[in-house]
Amino acid sequence: MALGMVLIDVDRCKGCGLCTHICPVSILALSKDTLNVRGYHPVMVTDTEACIGCASCAMICPDVVFTVYRRRRETRSAVARTASAQAGVISG
Amino acid sequence: MAKQLLKGNVAFAEAAVRFGLQAYFGYPITPQSEALEHLSGRMLREARVFLQAESEVAAINMVYGAACCGVRVMTSTSGPGFSLMAEGLSYIAGSEIPVVVVNMMRGGPGLGNIQPSQADYFFMTKSAGHGDFHPIVLAPASVQEIIDMMGLAFELAEKYRTLVLIAGDGSLGQMMESAELPPMQPLPALRPNWAVTGADGREPNVITSLYLVAEHLEEVNLRLQAKLADIRQHEVRFVEAQTADAELLLVAYGTSGRICTSVMRQARQKGIKVGLLRPQTLWPFPAQRIGELCEQVRGILVVEMSAGQMLEDVDHAAGGRVPIRFHGRMGGMIPMVDDVLADLQALATSLGLAP
Amino acid sequence: MSQAVAVPEDMEQVYAYPRSLTQANSHYCPGCVHGIVHRLVAEVIDELGIREKTIGVAPVGCAVLVYNYINTDFVEAAHGRAPAMATGIKRVSPDKIVFTYQGDGDLAAIGTAEIIHAANRGERITTVFINNAIYGMTGGQMAPTTLEGMITTSTPGGRDHLLAGYPMRMSEILAQTAGAVYVAREAALDLAGIRRTKRAIKRAFLAQIHGLGFASVEVLATCPTNWGLDPWAAMQWAKENLGAFYPLDTFKITDEVKALPV
Numbered sequence: 001m002a003l004g005m006v007l008i009d010v011d012r013c014k015g016c017g018l019c020t021h022i023c024p025v026s027i028l029a030l031s032k033d034t035l036n037v038r039g040y041h042p043v044m045v046t047d048t049e050a051c052i053g054c055a056s057c058a059m060i061c062p063d064v065v066f067t068v069y070r071r072r073r074e075t076r077s078a079v080a081r082t083a084s085a086q087a088g089v090i091s092g
Numbered sequence: 093m094a095k096q097l098l099k100g101n102v103a104f105a106e107a108a109v110r111f112g113l114q115a116y117f118g119y120p121i122t123p124q125s126e127a128l129e130h131l132s133g134r135m136l137r138e139a140r141v142f143l144q145a146e147s148e149v150a151a152i153n154m155v156y157g158a159a160c161c162g163v164r165v166m167t168s169t170s171g172p173g174f175s176l177m178a179e180g181l182s183y184i185a186g187s188e189i190p191v192v193v194v195n196m197m198r199g200g201p202g203l204g205n206i207q208p209s210q211a212d213y214f215f216m217t218k219s220a221g222h223g224d225f226h227p228i229v230l231a232p233a234s235v236q237e238i239i240d241m242m243g244l245a246f247e248l249a250e251k252y253r254t255l256v257l258i259a260g261d262g263s264l265g266q267m268m269e270s271a272e273l274p275p276m277q278p279l280p281a282l283r284p285n286w287a288v289t290g291a292d293g294r295e296p297n298v299i300t301s302l303y304l305v306a307e308h309l310e311e312v313n314l315r316l317q318a319k320l321a322d323i324r325q326h327e328v329r330f331v332e333a334q335t336a337d338a339e340l341l342l343v344a345y346g347t348s349g350r351i352c353t354s355v356m357r358q359a360r361q362k363g364i365k366v367g368l369l370r371p372q373t374l375w376p377f378p379a380q381r382i383g384e385l386c387e388q389v390r391g392i393l394v395v396e397m398s399a400g401q402m403l404e405d406v407d408h409a410a411g412g413r414v415p416i417r418f419h420g421r422m423g424g425m426i427p428m429v430d431d432v433l434a435d436l437q438a439l440a441t442s443l444g445l446a447p
Numbered sequence: 448m449s450q451a452v453a454v455p456e457d458m459e460q461v462y463a464y465p466r467s468l469t470q471a472n473s474h475y476c477p478g479c480v481h482g483i484v485h486r487l488v489a490e491v492i493d494e495l496g497i498r499e500k501t502i503g504v505a506p507v508g509c510a511v512l513v514y515n516y517i518n519t520d521f522v523e524a525a526h527g528r529a530p531a532m533a534t535g536i537k538r539v540s541p542d543k544i545v546f547t548y549q550g551d552g553d554l555a556a557i558g559t560a561e562i563i564h565a566a567n568r569g570e571r572i573t574t575v576f577i578n579n580a581i582y583g584m585t586g587g588q589m590a591p592t593t594l595e596g597m598i599t600t601s602t603p604g605g606r607d608h609l610l611a612g613y614p615m616r617m618s619e620i621l622a623q624t625a626g627a628v629y630v631a632r633e634a635a636l637d638l639a640g641i642r643r644t645k646r647a648i649k650r651a652f653l654a655q656i657h658g659l660g661f662a663s664v665e666v667l668a669t670c671p672t673n674w675g676l677d678p679w680a681a682m683q684w685a686k687e688n689l690g691a692f693y694p695l696d697t698f699k700i701t702d703e704v705k706a707l708p709v
């Protein structure tokens with residue numbers, strides 16, 4: 001269960017790449033094989049589960065492409081616990 | 093309201109206040125600074141806006157900004173300042189905003205001098221900035237007429253959402269005459285719906301002269317031209333004197349028009365049948381009436397304080413039907429009645445009209 | 448169009464499209480910082496709840512069409528004259544919030560007189576000043592803010608002060624005027640800088656809301672297109688080079704402005 005979620009207004013994107021550099025968990029990338037209506041390779045999320053809902057992408061995007069959601073404080077710690085437990089399973 | 097002795101510059105400034113001027117922005121320049129000085133105290137006492145700008149460039153853009161808010165606003169200047177305003181005037185024309193500007197013309201080109209002149213005729217009527225537009229240009233010839241024309245200027249500016257210029261000259265600005273001021277008018281409580289007042293409960297208003305698509309800008313220009321055609325049809329103003337039996341016609345505006353009134357009187361005493369047409373609007377120009385009079389008179393004498401600028405419009409209106417002579421003085425010189433009379437007599441003689 | 452994805456119930460929105468921005472797609476080049484700063488201005492207008500009484504003055508420059516994006520009343524000024532127009536507007540509409548949005552050619556070259564006098568008179572207006580060290584709109588010519596050695600389409604050999612003078616630090620100059628109550632320079636070149644820029648813009652609007660005087664925020668920005676760099680590289684270049692010549696600082700802040708809760 002992801003901590004955050006971004007909605008991407010694909011056709012607003014100009015493929016400038018700023019968000020792909022700023023994303024702290026590196027889950028944004030330009031989709032090399034699609035074009036949006038304006039002729040740009042738009043951004044896409046490569047791993048929706050890893051999004052932490054930090055809104056860094058929204059802060060740097062010049063074209064207001066992102067709407068960002070984050071899990072409420074109450075459920076966030078539960079999610080984090082599950083995540084670390086899962087990590088434990090994988091590493092173990 | 094009783095008549096009082098008033099200086100031209102003070103008269104138009106005070107008249108503007110009484111006709112509901114809400115804001116004035118200006119920069120001092122002779123021969124109109126008395127207007128700015130008068131307003132500096134007067135406007136503040138009325139709790140209205142007065143601001144001495146850092147230049148005429150700034151002044152006209154302050155006027156532009158205030159006009160976009162839908163208030164009665166004006167500035168006044170003279171040639172060198174008017175040159176600096178050309179940019180703003182074009183933007184104002186392009187965005188169809190009502191603005192009034194008084195130009196008390198002085199000797200030019202360049203710094204010239206501070207004596208009266210009419211050499212900004214082309215500039216004011218035909219090329220007050222880049223692009224296709226004409227301001228309405230009013231030409232008063234007395235202190236009373238400056239007062240009356242201030243009211244007319246605001247009315248026309250708002251009626252057509254257009255730029256209105258008042259073409260005065262240094263002598264009109266400086267002369268003292270007995271005249272009557274209008275009573276104080278109440279200020280409007282509301283601002284027009286096109287003005288920028290904050291997009292509260294409506295879509296945002298945007299006032300711009302930018303149209304990047306050629307088709308759109310042509311449409312805007314066509315609309316502007318249609319409006320100008322409307323103005324041309326309805327707002328031509330002039331004064332005619334003794335034209336009923338005239339064989340010769342004097343055409344002159346403003347101070348030159350006053351001088352020609354004296355010329356006409358003296359010529360009539362000498363038996364020369366001369367009439368006078370004094371344009372009160374330089375744009376739109378009373379071309380049609382001049383054309384009609386060309387069917388009746390045998391010759392025209394144009395008198396200006398310039399090298400002959402309105403002359404071109406008279407020439408065009410006459411269309412070669414009658415001979416046209418020109419009497420002009422430049423550099424701040426004012427035509428003398430005797431000199432103009434001599435030219436008129438010469439014209440009469442050349443046409444075989446001398447008594 | 449946004450992807451049709453159901454938002455889990457226990458998620459809250461942490462970034463939403465600002466109300467004071469129109470839905471129009473901007474004409475700016477990919478990665479242009481103008482877009483970021485427009486968004487910040489819109490967010491500030493939203494947060495302050497002033498959209499309905501705000502009047503913007505657009506510049507001549509790449510941001511000439513800012514009125515298509517920021518959803519308030521707007522006028523379009525002649526090149527550099529925005530502060531004079533804003534003065535006219537504010538003087539006859541003292542209850543409105545009036546701001547100019549200007550580039551470095553607009554504010555620091557052709558409109559130098561207008562901005563300095565508006566600041567000196569203490570006009571109750573807010574100025575957002577985008578310093579991208581170049582003339583973007585006209586194809587990348589030298590601006591007054593162009594760094595020495597910087598190659599532009601009108602300084603092909605790099606700006607040489609013997610020929611073209613020195614880059615101009617406008618905020619430092621504006622801070623000298625008695626009428627300015629808040630003059631700051633920020634950089635919208637990374638997340639921290641973008642956050643600081645937004646706070647500064649908010650403070651500059653608040654100064655006006657409280658009728659304190661002239662307030663301006665210079666924002667170091669990029670013009671990836673005319674610099675010939677990709678947007679991310681442009682930001683790094685700007686941080687290093689523009690940042691070195693144009694220190695980020697608050698050059699003037701009165702006690703009253705300092706006391707405003709931002």
Ligand SMILES: Cc1ncc(C[n+]2csc(CCOP(=O)(O)OP(=O)(O)O)c2C)c(N)n1
Nearest residue numbers: 507508509526550551552553581582583584
């Ligand atoms: C009086 C006048 N002179 C020149 C221009 C041409 N012009 C348009 S924008 C511009 C420079 C804009 O540069 P800047 O203010 O830095 O804004 P940017 O485009 O970089 O955002 C110039 C010179 C004009 N429109 N008007």
Ligand code: SF4
Nearest residue numbers: 013014016017019061
């Ligand atoms: S920053 Fe915005 S415009 Fe640029 S690639 Fe990311 S989503 Fe697209």
Ligand code: SF4
Nearest residue numbers: 475476479509583670
């Ligand atoms: S030319 Fe430069 S300033 Fe203009 S939109 Fe493009 S990147 Fe932005």
